[in-house]
Amino acid sequence: xxxxxxxxxxxxxxxxxxxxxxxxxxxxxxxxxxxxxxxxxxxxxxxxxxxxxxxxxxxxxxxxxxxxxxxxxxxxxxxxxxxxxxxxxxxxxxxxxxxxxxxxxxxxxxxxxxxxxxxxxxxxxxxxxxxxxxxxxxxxxxxxxxxxxxxxxxxxxxxxxxxxxxxxxxxxxxxxxxxxxxxxxxxxxxxxxxxxxxxxxxxxxxxxxxxxxxxxxxxxxxxxxxxxxxxxxxxxxxxxxxxxxxxxxxxxxxxxxxxxxxxxxxxxxxxxxxxxxxxxxxxxxxxxxxxxxxxxxxxxxxxxxxxxxxxxxxxxxxxxxxxxxxxxxxxxxxxxxxxxxxxxxxxxxxxxxxxxxxxxxxxxxxxxxxxxxxxxxxxxxxxxxxxxxxxxxxxxxxxxxxxxxxxxxxxxxxxxxxxxxxxxxxxxxxxxxxxxxxxxxxxxxxxxxxxxxxxxxxxxx
Amino acid sequence: xxxxxxxxxxxxxxxxxxxxxxxxxxxxxxxxxxxxxxxxxxxxxxxxxxxxxxxxxxxxxxxxxxxxxxxxxxxxxxxxxxxxxxxxxxxxxxxxxxxxxxxxxxxxxxxxxxxxxxxxxxxxxxxxxxxxxxxxxxxxxxxxxxxxxxxxxxxxxxxxxxxxxxxxxxxxxxxxxxxxxxxxxxxxxxxxxxxxxxxxxxxxxxxxxxxxxxxxxxxxxxxxxxxxxxxxxxxxxxxxxxxxxxxx
Numbered sequence: 001x002x003x004x005x006x007x008x009x010x011x012x013x014x015x016x017x018x019x020x021x022x023x024x025x026x027x028x029x030x031x032x033x034x035x036x037x038x039x040x041x042x043x044x045x046x047x048x049x050x051x052x053x054x055x056x057x058x059x060x061x062x063x064x065x066x067x068x069x070x071x072x073x074x075x076x077x078x079x080x081x082x083x084x085x086x087x088x089x090x091x092x093x094x095x096x097x098x099x100x101x102x103x104x105x106x107x108x109x110x111x112x113x114x115x116x117x118x119x120x121x122x123x124x125x126x127x128x129x130x131x132x133x134x135x136x137x138x139x140x141x142x143x144x145x146x147x148x149x150x151x152x153x154x155x156x157x158x159x160x161x162x163x164x165x166x167x168x169x170x171x172x173x174x175x176x177x178x179x180x181x182x183x184x185x186x187x188x189x190x191x192x193x194x195x196x197x198x199x200x201x202x203x204x205x206x207x208x209x210x211x212x213x214x215x216x217x218x219x220x221x222x223x224x225x226x227x228x229x230x231x232x233x234x235x236x237x238x239x240x241x242x243x244x245x246x247x248x249x250x251x252x253x254x255x256x257x258x259x260x261x262x263x264x265x266x267x268x269x270x271x272x273x274x275x276x277x278x279x280x281x282x283x284x285x286x287x288x289x290x291x292x293x294x295x296x297x298x299x300x301x302x303x304x305x306x307x308x309x310x311x312x313x314x315x316x317x318x319x320x321x322x323x324x325x326x327x328x329x330x331x332x333x334x335x336x337x338x339x340x341x342x343x344x345x346x347x348x349x350x351x352x353x354x355x356x357x358x359x360x361x362x363x364x365x366x367x368x369x370x371x372x373x374x375x376x377x378x379x380x381x382x383x384x385x386x387x388x389x390x391x392x393x394x395x396x397x398x399x400x401x402x403x404x405x406x407x408x409x410x411x412x413x414x415x416x417x418x419x420x421x422x423x424x425x426x427x428x429x430x431x432x433x434x435x436x437x438x439x440x441x442x443x444x445x446x447x448x449x450x451x452x453x454x455x456x457x458x459x460x461x
Numbered sequence: 462x463x464x465x466x467x468x469x470x471x472x473x474x475x476x477x478x479x480x481x482x483x484x485x486x487x488x489x490x491x492x493x494x495x496x497x498x499x500x501x502x503x504x505x506x507x508x509x510x511x512x513x514x515x516x517x518x519x520x521x522x523x524x525x526x527x528x529x530x531x532x533x534x535x536x537x538x539x540x541x542x543x544x545x546x547x548x549x550x551x552x553x554x555x556x557x558x559x560x561x562x563x564x565x566x567x568x569x570x571x572x573x574x575x576x577x578x579x580x581x582x583x584x585x586x587x588x589x590x591x592x593x594x595x596x597x598x599x600x601x602x603x604x605x606x607x608x609x610x611x612x613x614x615x616x617x618x619x620x621x622x623x624x625x626x627x628x629x630x631x632x633x634x635x636x637x638x639x640x641x642x643x644x645x646x647x648x649x650x651x652x653x654x655x656x657x658x659x660x661x662x663x664x665x666x667x668x669x670x671x672x673x674x675x676x677x678x679x680x681x682x683x684x685x686x687x688x689x690x691x692x693x694x695x696x697x698x699x700x701x702x703x704x705x706x707x708x709x
Contacts, residue, residue, distance in 0.1 A: 003684050006655050010648070010669070011677055022641065022670050023525070029637050034559035041594040042555055046586030197528045281474045282553060284581060287608055 053282040057157065061280075066161040073154070074250065077145045078243040082222055085137035086239075092133035100125060119319055123372065127315025130368045131307045134219045139300045142218065146183065147295035151286035155180050159278055167273050169258050170265030172201035174276065175208075179257065182212035184299060187418040189214075190426055198274045203432060204261045206423055210415040210440050211253040211260070215303050216363030217410050221246050223367065227390045228403035249411050256412060256443060307364035314358060314365045318372040332373060346445060347405035347452030349396065356409065361417040366410065401461045405448040412444035464505070464512045465624035468537055470565060471549035472558050473520030476577045478502075480549060480607035481517040484617075501533065508617040511624060516543065522557070524564045525673065532675060538568055539660060540683060544624045548574045552582035552589050552604070562598065566632040567664045572600045573619055580606040599631035634663065644670055656684075 044050065059065055100121060107117045149155070155177060163173035174196050181189035189209050196202040213221055222242065230241035265271060321332040329337075332354070339357075340350030351373045359366035374392055393403075414437045415423070424433045455461050469477045481487065485504030502517040518537055519530035538546055546569055550558035555576075566572060576582075576589055595602035601619050605612030622628045636642065648666035656662065660680070668676050 003655050004681060004688070007677075007681060007684065010651060010655070022672070025638060025641055026635075026667065026671060027523075029635060030560050030563055033563055033635060034556050037559050037594065037597055038556045040597065041590045043588040043590075044586060045588060049585045050587075052585075194529070279473065282581075290608075 053280075056283055057280060060154070060157045061160045066157075070158055070161055071247070073149065075243060075247055077142065077149075078246050079239060080145060081138050081142045081218075082226065082242050082246070083236075083239045084141045085222070086226075088137040089133050092136065093129070096125075096129035096133060100129070115323070118323060119316055122375070123315045123319030124312055125315075126375070127311050127318070127365075127368045127372055128308050130371060131311045131364060132304065134223060134367065135215075135307060135364065136300070136304055138219055138222055139215060139303060140296060142215075143184070143295045143299040144292040147291050147299075148286050148288065150180075151284070151291050153281045153283045156278060156280050160280060163278065165258060166261070169262035170271065170273055171204045171208075171258075171261040172196045172198065172273055172276065173278060175201070175205040175257075175261070178205045178209060179212050179254075182209045182214060184215055185303070186210055186212070186214045186415055187422045190419060190422040193426070197276070198271075200265075200269050200271045201273065203269055203427070204264055206427065207264065207432070207436050207439060208257040208260050210419065210436070211257045211412065213249065213253060213411055214363060214416075215299075216307070216366075216416065218246075220363075220367050220410050221249055221407050223389075224403045224407050225249075227393070228398070228400050231390075249407055252408070253411055260439065260443070303364070307362065310362040311365045311368050314361075314369055315372055318358065318369050322373065336373070345452065346409070346448040347401050347455070348409065348448065349402070351396070352402075352406055352409075356413060359416075360414075363410070363416050399461050401452060401455050405451055408451065409444050409448050412440055412447055414438075414441045414444075462507070462510060462512050463624075464514055465544040465620075466514045466516065466541070467545045467547050467620060467624075468516045468518055468541075468543040469547050469549060470518050470534055470538065470561070471520055471577075472522055472551060472554075472561055475520065475549045475551040475558065476607045477517055477520060477549045480547075480575065480577065480605070481515055483607050483610055483613060484513075485515055501537070508621060511621050513620060513624070522561060524561065524568075525671070535568075535676075536679060538565065539664075540679070542569075544571060545620055546572050547620070548572055549577050549607075550574060552576045552578050553585055553587055555589060563633070563635055566598065566600070567635055567667070568661055570630050570632055571623055572630065572632060573616070573623060574598060574600055574602040575607075575612075575616060576602060576604040577607050579604045579611070580609055597633060599633050601628060601630075637667075641670070656680075 060069060103121055103125065104117065107121065158180060159173055159176040162176040166173050166175050175193075177195065178189050178193045181192045186209050189212075190206055193202050193205040193209070196205055225245040226238065226242040229245040230238045233241050318332070321335070322330050324331050326334060336350035336354050338350070339353045343350050343353040346353075351370055354373060355366045355370035358369050371389075371392065374396055414420075420433060420437060423436050424430075427433060469481055471477050481502070481504065485506045487502075487504040501519075503514060504517075505512055505514045507513070516537065518534040521531045521534050524531055524535040524538075537543070546565055548562050548565055550562060562574060574594070576591060576594075579589075582589060589604070591602045591604050601623070603612055603616050603619060605616055607613075619628065623630075637645065645663065645666045648669055649663045652665050652669070653662035656665065665676075665680070
């Protein structure tokens with residue numbers, strides 16, 4: 001304790017009025033010495049090369065070209081993802097269909113009971129097979145492409161371009177970096193908001209991160225866009241339209257992010273944006289093979305594993321709910337018909353809402369649950385390719401409005417369970433965790449309701 | 462086998478995580494932007510008869526208490542006392558990197574400087590004289606290219622030598638203006654009386670004069686804990702936040 005007392009006395013003895021000067025002196029001396037050391041040890045042989053990054057930045061962050069280039073890059077990535085994923089997705093689907101046939105034969109050969117075949121093959125196997133074939137190909141293209149841009153050093157330029165918009169809404173410019181992380185995984189993006197020092201602006205970033213679609217929602221958006229929005233086109237035009245629709249969704253997400261940030265910083269999170277310096281690192285040519293390999297191993301496989309781990313039990317659960325009867329219909333149907341009237345008002349149906357509710361743990365499983373719900377109750381079409389899929393939806397009375405509103409709901413609704421847990425861990429506040437659930441949910445319901453009512457009133461459907 | 466702790470410090474975006482991955486074989490997320498590593502990650506690797514426990518500190522430009530990550534990095538170096546602090550400098554932006562290096566050299570003797578991104582520097586026509594720099598800084602300076610696995614052998618050897626106390630260093634200590642120096646030396650001797658050799662007294666004196674309340678508070682907590690039987694809470698707390706989940 002002796003030590004401590006003497007330390008206290010010493011602290012008290014330091015005058016506090018000169019603190020500013022001391023810091024300035026220290027920093028000044030540090031800079032001087034660094035420059036001195038550098039002039040001794042560093043020789044620059046070619047001045048021209050030094051300014052390459054600056055010249056590139058004049059284009060990438062220019063007022064005129066900054067936004068078009070950004071949108072074009074995103075568009076190209078979506079186009080490549082959609083164009084490249086189509087064939088492998090169908091191939092995987094038919095491969096799993098082929099395996100399923102043999103598995104069914106094997107079950108028949110050993111005279112396995114029907115319910116076992118139902119749980120394991122129609123529930124577990126089909127659910128997982130769908131997750132793999134719908135998710136793997138787009139992820140295997142999207143993640144590496146995005147990682148290449150990231151390693152090249154493009155992300156901070158995006159932040160630079162968007163900075164002005166975020167400032168105007170009262171948010172922090174670095175929020176666009178955390179948004180970019182959200183494209184991969186909102187749960188991880190919540191952690192990345194630590195780069196924002198001010199608690200107010202960090203909270204804004206946390207509350208709005210959900211409005212960028214994560215890997216769990218890409219497949220839903222891509223699939224529905226290509227099946228319903230681009231149906232009238234074929235070939236390259238179809239891919240182009242699909243990519244544009246997906247991009248439109250992303251832009252809607254950005255607009256909602258900015259609007260919600262603006263609204264919150266005028267009300268619950270009042271304040272002015274703080275100053276910060278954003279560093280624009282030099283552009284570096286990424287190690288291409290290395291980046292592709294790493295992002296495939298780390299991201300694609302990781303995400304897929306997570307999806308399967310959650311999808312498998314959800315598949316079993318859905319099958320069981322669909323096959324246990326209470327009265328004259330199954331538990332699933334009771335649940336679905338309970339939700340149906342409300343869902344219809346939003347332009348959805350009871351099954352879709354049910355899938356979003358059961359899909360709370362992970363967005364990846366919403367689509368598989370929906371399919372299992374549809375398949376377990378009516379036409380047991382064997383799903384062989386992507387177009388058989390559309391028939392399932394059409395049989396359930398889907399229109400373009402159903403698809404559009406499911407995409408909107410997916411984009412805007414509450415964050416997944418993992419993300420909510422992370423928000424709780426990072427904010428330690430029940431209130432803000434609840435709000436991060438409630439705000440998106442309210443927006444999702446409001447937007448889909450308005451779109452559905454408007455489309456019906458105008459007689460478009 | 463003895464385990465030595467090695468803290469990786471440096472500016473944001475100088476390739477600390479890349480070096481960390483190259484040495485430990487772990488897969489920390491890497492990317493070309495500042496602020497990617499927001500928490501401490503740790504991993505180990507073995508070289509000859511030693512085992513090195515690496516701590517990937519968040520990248521910072523200074524070690525004043527400006528923000529949470531600067532504090533995390535600084536507290537780790539001062540209170541956890543890694544066997545070696547590995548300073549990763551960007552050879553293409555040396556002046557900026559040296560700022561932080563000079564601050565770390567005030568804090569500890571056991572420093573190895575890595576000049577990373579040497580391949581990039583060469584492409585840009587920047588030549589760095591590592592020997593001259595080593596003479597001036599008083600610690601080993603090793604040119605490497607973490608992403609091409611170049612210079613890592615030399616680095617490993619140097620890590621071993623320094624951990625086992627076979628590399629004498631004479632780190633360059635910043636000199637400030639006369640008035641400040643007078644205040645520093647007065648405070649320094651008083652502080653040395655209090656904390657002994659446990660913490661770098663000169664550096665503490667500078668922080669006191671700088672009015673770094675947060676550091677003083679942490680120091681007091683440490684001394685209190687030491688009084689109660691020397692339970693060190695710091696490590697567990699610092700490592701509790703290791704990068705969990707995956708990041709994009």
